[in-house]
Amino acid sequence: MLPLVGSNPRPCSLARAAPRGHKESLETHQPRPTLTRGHSERRARHGLPPxxxxxxxxxxALGALLLGPLRLVAYFLTRRRLEAEVLGDLRSGSPPDDPPALSPPAPELDRGRPLRVFISCAEPSGELHARxxxxxxxxxxxxxxxxxxxLTGLxxxxxxxxxxxxxxxxxxxSAMGFGVVAALPFYLRLLTDAARELRDGRPNLMIAVDSPALHVPLGHIARGxxxxxVHFVTPQYWGWAPWRVGGYRAAVDLALSILPFEPPWFDRHRVRTAHVGHPIQDALARVPANPDPDRCSTLALLPxxxxxxxxxxxxxxxxxxxxxxxQFPELRVALPHDRTELEPTVRELVEQAGATDWVDLRFGSLHATLRDCRAAFSVSGTVLxxxxxxxxxTAVVxxxxxxxxxxxxxxVLTVPFFASTNLLVGREVCPEWCFAGDGPRGDVLEALRTLWVDGPERSAAREGLDLAASRLGQPGANRRAAHWALAEAGRERADV
Incomplete structure (x- = not known):
């Protein structure tokens, strides 16, 4: 449901600048020695059979499952403190870290020999990021x-x-949608094949993209x-079940975060982290934005x-x-959708609701439609x-x-919001509701009304959106992530 400091480090170092307003020195943000294995252990050629x-x-994993109830009880006992810490993080977003200097290249990055990289992704969205x-x-x-x-990988x-x-x-x-139990033999075989490749192929680096359910155990295996x-797109443990961060810390050498409030949370939990910004900004940099939503009269419906x-x-x-x-007879409604394979389902539901005459269905034209909209009514997700x-x-449900x-x-959530826009600014910019059954229909209707008409609520929302966009950062996340990954590989090349 929950769908991201500046520094001038020496070549191939991972020094993080202190957060703005923080009085600690740079040295206090160096990786803790206990989290980094020695080179001889890091480049170990042997380990357990796959x-x-x-x-x-x-x-x-079974042990973690058995301990789940106890950890949940412990969580409820400390929930208020954890929520306060996360709220502070949400309000202290930072820009992406400057990537490490690679010019001149570190001696470990041999110009003649190609790096051997094992890259892994487990879902369509992760595959897009990986590409x-x-x-x-x-x-x-x-x-x-x-x-x-x-390159080898999954x-x-x-x-x-x-x-x-x-x-x-x-x-x-993942696209086939089997349940956990039914898919378990497949994933055990998958991990075994990956473990064999990691042991025998001895890559210089593993880059895992998103999907911590697969990549935390695979990270343990790779480090063994x-x-x-290096893990790109840090898991949202700050949102729920934060006790999982201990296993994550042991599975990664470097975590690359994409949301601006994540670095202080992971720093507090002793995870080496670099903030690179959100990769969606790389794609959106080529998309013309709506020049003036106030001039439009169409509501975007995103289900x-x-x-x-x-x-x-x-x-x-x-x-x-x-x-x-x-209330607004002149209001037009557009339902854009980029997944054309869901067109039959969308048409079926619109027809059942008797809305065929007033809902304009547009498949494969999301941004072209949004450029002509005044406001939106959306389900929570990356589309925000x-x-x-x-x-x-936008009103979010x-x-x-x-x-x-x-x-x-x-x-159970440790964050006060689930909509990504609200998380970016640490307050409610887009009114949001999570519910079962008929839900707060009247409240949602009133929120849509106030966001539609000119007035203080709409003006406040527009100002909040500007702030959220500024905190999301500038394009270049993929290049920054690549720099950090090469630097991490360079730290390890001496013992190859």
Missing amino acids: QLAVAREFAR HLIDALCEVAAEHGLATPT GGERLDEKGVRRVGDPVAK YGVPV GSRNSVLRRNLPWMLGVVAELRQ LDLLHHRLP YRVDSKLEAWLAQH
């Missing part, structure tokens, strides 16, 4: 006179186009074979990108918009950052299956 390494991770990161990695390497990296067919020799495809499996691990989310939310949202149209790009005041899920959202 099957045993995977079995150890499976046992570790862009590979492009940036090759570009940065070439700019510094380094050979093009040799991912979908689209990685083939980037020259990756794949040893498994978790992306295709002496392979340093989600998954079939189950669509079916839960779209009929309810259409009912609310139908009531809004009674697309709406932020166009500065559209997330309708869940049961009252238990709604209760958990209110009592």
Whole structure:
């Protein structure tokens, strides 16, 4: 449900600048010695047989599952303190860290030998990030006179186009949607194959993209074979179940965060972190923004990108918009959607709601539609950052299956908001609701009304969106991530 300091480090160092307003010296933000293994251990050529390494991770996961209830009790006892800490983080966002200097290249980055990189992604969104990161990695390497990296790893067919020799495809499996138990044999085999490649291929670096459920155990395995691990897109442990960060800390050498409030949280939990900015900014840099939403008269309706989310939310949202149209007869409604394979489902639901005459369905034209909209009514998700790009005041909902899920959202999350726009500024810019059943229909309707008409609520929302956009940062996340990854590999090349 929850969908990111400046420094001038010496070449290939990982010094982090103190947060703005912080009086500690740079040295206090150096990685803790206990978190970094020695070079001889890091480049260990031996380790457990792959099957045993995977079995150890499976046992570790079972142990965590058994300890879950105790950790939940401990969490509730400290929840208020944790919430206060996270709220402070949300209000102290920082710009991306300056990437390490690679000119002149570190001696460990041999110009003649290509880096051997194991790159892994487990879902379509992660695969997209991985593809862009590979492009940036090759570009940065070439700019510094380094050979093009040799790539192996896990991912979908689209990685083939980037020259990756794949040893498994978790992306295709994730798209099939099997339950955890049914998919367990597949993932055990996948981890075993990956472990064998990490042991025998001895890559200089493993880059894992998102998907901590797969990459935390795989990171443990890689480090056991002496392979340093960089994780791109830090997990949202700050949002719920924060006790998981201990296992994460042991699984990665460097975490690359994409949201500006994440570095202080991970610093506090002793995870080596560099903030690189959000990769969506790289894509949005090429997208013309809405020049003036105030001149428009169309409401964007965004009901989600998954079939189950669509079916839960779209009929309810259409009912609310139908009531809004009674107050504003001139209001036009556009439903843009980039996933054309969901067109039959969307058309079916719109027809069932009797809204065919007043909902303009537009498939494959998200940003072209948003450029002509005045406001939005959206399900929570990454699309909120697309709406932020166009500065559209937005009411956000997330309708869940049961009252238990709604209760958990209110009592288990450590953040006061779930909409990414609100998280970026640490206050409610976009009114949001998570609920089961009929929900707060009247409250949502009133929020949409105040965001639609000119007035203080709409003006405040526009100002908040400007602040959120400024905190999201500038484009260049993929290049910054590539720089940090090369620097981390350079730290380890001496013992190859």
